[in-house]
Amino acid sequence: MAPAVASFTENVISVRDLTFSYPGTAVPILRKVNLEVRRGEFIALLGSNGAGKTTLAKHFNGLHCPTSGQVLLHGRPTTELGLRELAKIVGYCYQNPDHQIFSSSVENEVKFGPRNLGLTGEALASRVSEALAVVGMTEFAASNPFVLGRGRRQLLAVASILAMDPELLVVDEPTTGLDLSGAQQIMRVLGRWHEEGRTMVVITHDMDLVVEYTTRCVVMADGQIIDDGPTQEVLRHNDTMRAAGLEEPAVVTISDRLSRFGSARCKSIADVVADVGAHMEAEHAGRL
């Protein structure tokens, strides 16, 4: 898994005027959506329940086909790409790991994807062991996935996609049903994966995790993109946040209120307090 070089100039995905309705329904779920996903980004796809986040994300690897408009992977429409090509570029992790897991052992579950991409022997084995190591599940290789807790099943779902070494990873609500340590464990795995140069799109409602990990926020409401920009800016757009059913994370509120006391970063409350401490100390030293 050689780290790729992060560059924001190359589009991995281009969504052009995408409209989508489920067959037999009149109301479109997505309406004229346009989006560019650039290599090396860590995007949070935000929006209220039913805004169209999952439906949009399922277009990235051809799980859905546009009713009208286009989704391009490196400039080629998803409708013209074969399954294997799609799977090599985009990995999609389901919201509910139980929709994805079907093997009777953790190892076989992780093996399934890369084997279908044509890997065999040593190459396949090392892919599997690497992916299990990344999510910290090496010791569970022989376990039956269905005796594992929800947190570990979620990590397994991520590992089985990572094993295909996709360029872009879409993870749909990876922290649902997990406690704080489980959620942070998943996000750390995704963060490391991103640091190696991969592109990440994560669908989540957990604003604390959004502010801690992501670089860009794409906000959806009612089948359309209503805001798109750097995470730190978008989270302060009160009108779009409200329209998307979201709340400003508490750490942003705290950091903004204490900015005149030196608070500059706002990824965690610990950062805010450290910044304020450094600022007060510098002020104090200056006065002596």
Add this chain to the structure above:
Amino acid sequence: MTAAIEVAGLWLAYPGADTAALRDVAFSVQRGELMLIAGPSGAGKSTLCSCLRGLVPNTIVAETRGQVKVAGRQVLGPEPVPSSDDVALVLQDAEAQIIGMSVEDDLAFGPENYGVPAEEIRARISEVLDLVGLRGLEKRDTYALSGGQKQRLAIASALMIRPAILILDEPTSELDPVGKAQVLEIISNLRTETSTTVVIVEHEIGRFASVADTMLLLDHGAVAAYGNPASLVSDIELFERVGGERPPPAAELARRMRDARLVECPSYGLDLGRALADIERELESHGSCSR
């Protein structure tokens, strides 16, 4: 007040498990009260919910000791009786609970089986659709609902039987913040308009502790803390020890400010506004003192 739920010395082990899922759990919930249950994954929260609903040991097989009394019936103990019909459990995985092909069908399923007249069912459907914010989706196929909409439907279907005791196992895990606030409102409304007793398992402690009467923090199957939510959430050491839950921001901020010897904050519990106002004032006075 009478106790709606009484749990004493509850111990439970699943077949073949090395460790017990619940160990000496004891608490009570008075009629009309709201209890918040929290704790890290694997602490025993869902197992406890199953016991309260009367699913253990008949539907879910396990070895048990102790007693669970719900709505006056001993559902777990030496001579257990079946659970009362007006105890409803909303499962963590909403999909596992939805059976109707359409939203309307799913809502009608419970009361139809209890023989509620059609006219009354229609009235209840109308009422719960507004309560959970699914109005307009009555005819929608349940498979076409989003994750969050499914979660709302699961709560609505439980409300259709007008339960006296409502047990919710992480009912907002897939909801957006506004959806979570709505569930909080649904629960608050239930409590002011009816005498429904509510037990809710939640990871978002900051949001739900404000309306809860009591709070139970579980850790490895045992009670780590039990008592008044406002004082429990201020105990950051407790959260750090148990792990798995994010403490409310006001409590975390006060604690970190105190540890960094910046501001000698008292405990603010859930009140971030008050914590920030006090901290700003203190920091300002530091500035003027040294000037």
